[in-house]
Amino acid sequence: MTGTTKREITDQQWADTTLLWDYQQMGHDLRPCDVAIGLGSHDLGVAAETADLYLRGLVKRIVFTGGPNPSRPDHFPHGEAVHFTEHAIALGVPQSAVLIEPTARNTGQNIEFSRAVLAAAEVPVSSVLLVSMPYMERRAFATCRQVWPEVEAVCASTPMDLHDYVKTIGDESLVIDSLVGDLQRVIEYPRLGFAVAQDVPGSVLDAYQRLINDGFTSRLLS
Structure with missing residues (x-):
């Protein structure tokens, strides 16, 4: 099948x-965090939810992470992070609030490479909002605890x-x-x-x- x-x-x-x-789904209560990481996927809902969290004042910085989608390379031809950023800006997020990580190809790289981008931009991070597709929350959380155990991870996705x-x-x-x-x-x-x-x-x-x-x-x- x-x-x-x-x-x-x-x-x-x-x-x-x-x-x-x-x-x-982790069922986390949302709270303000230092940064939101919008995890690349085929679902623009992740970008929309990340933008909404920013516009609600829960974060001041966003990282969108992800290269071309390996299962749907024609869907976001410039890479997930680039298209997510464009969508978030169209929804009202200022470009200055967004960092782009355009190369990650899996969830571990999403988090590892986002951490490096934030460090290079000298953004201090002790807590992150991990924004993913709804069914991916637990895997994102478990991955972050392995790759970046120093931060508190709060999971978010489009409520539905x-x-x-x-x-x-x-x-x-x-x-x-x-x-x-x-x-x-x-x-x-x-x-x-x-x-x-x-x-x-x-x-x-x-x-x-x-x-x-x-x-x-x-x-x-x-």
Whole structure:
């Protein structure tokens, strides 16, 4: 099965996906932080949410990070960080508030390279708002705790429920595949030194395995 295959999603599969969705969001209370890091992805909602956090006064500086999207290189031809920056500026963020990190190709690099950009700009950082796609919050948090343990990480994403998010993406199977793939990374990356370990409830692991058995596998690590 590919991520774009059209198929009917059963009630059990939606229930299992909802368990993954709820688990992979951190539920952090938003508070002012030194900087927001908008993590590159295919979803311009990340840029819009980062801009909103800035305009609400929760941060004074933003880093947008990400090179060309490896799975959709035609989507943001100038790289994720560049397009995210353009979108944020169109929403009212001053260009002077944004730093661009245009080369990262994974979440670890997003955070590591953003840290270097902030250091080069002499921006002191003790807390960061990590802005990601909703289902990526836990992986972003676990990665930041591994790569940049000195800072307090607060996770943020566009507030919406699973079904509203599916509507924004327009592909049910792709969203489920992505949730399954992200949870696999939460589970496996600590063993590879990429992230700190997270407790995964048995009910979530059972749902994850059922979705794999049902063929939602296009975003799994090989």
